[in-house]
Amino acid sequence: MKKTIITVVGKDTVGIIAKVCTYLANNRINILDISQTIVDGFFNMMMIVDLSASDKEFDNVSDELEQIGQEIGVIVKCQREEIFDSMHRI
Numbered sequence: 001m002k003k004t005i006i007t008v009v010g011k012d013t014v015g016i017i018a019k020v021c022t023y024l025a026n027n028r029i030n031i032l033d034i035s036q037t038i039v040d041g042f043f044n045m046m047m048i049v050d051l052s053a054s055d056k057e058f059d060n061v062s063d064e065l066e067q068i069g070q071e072i073g074v075i076v077k078c079q080r081e082e083i084f085d086s087m088h089r090i
Contacts, residue, residue: 002051003032003081004058006065010074012043019072020045023065028053043074048081 008020017036024031029049036045051058062078069076 002058004049004051004061005079005081006045006047006049007077007079008036008043008045008047008069008074010043010069010072012038012041013073016043016072016074017045019068020047020065020076023068024049027056027061029061 006020008016010016021031023029029051030053031047031049033048034045035047036043038044051061054061056064058078058080065076065078
């Protein structure tokens with residue numbers, strides 16, 4: 001399994017989840033876990049996804065999601081699970 005952490009942050013607007021999830025579905029990227037909140041008009045979403053079935057490499061997915069984020073006015077960041085785990089280990 002090739003797990004990746006995706007975070008999406010920005011001003012709340014219609015269609016953020018739809019845009020991101022449509023991209024993931026079109027690229028055969030499975031959502032394993034998802035959490036999202038809206039606080040005082042700010043949208044925050046964290047997803048754990050599996051890239052194993054996708055034909056795209058991590059760098060391509062990261063770049064394309066970042067571009068989608070720019071188009072809809074949010075920041076989208078991707079991190080490989082092992083790097084995320086290493087950064088948050090005490």
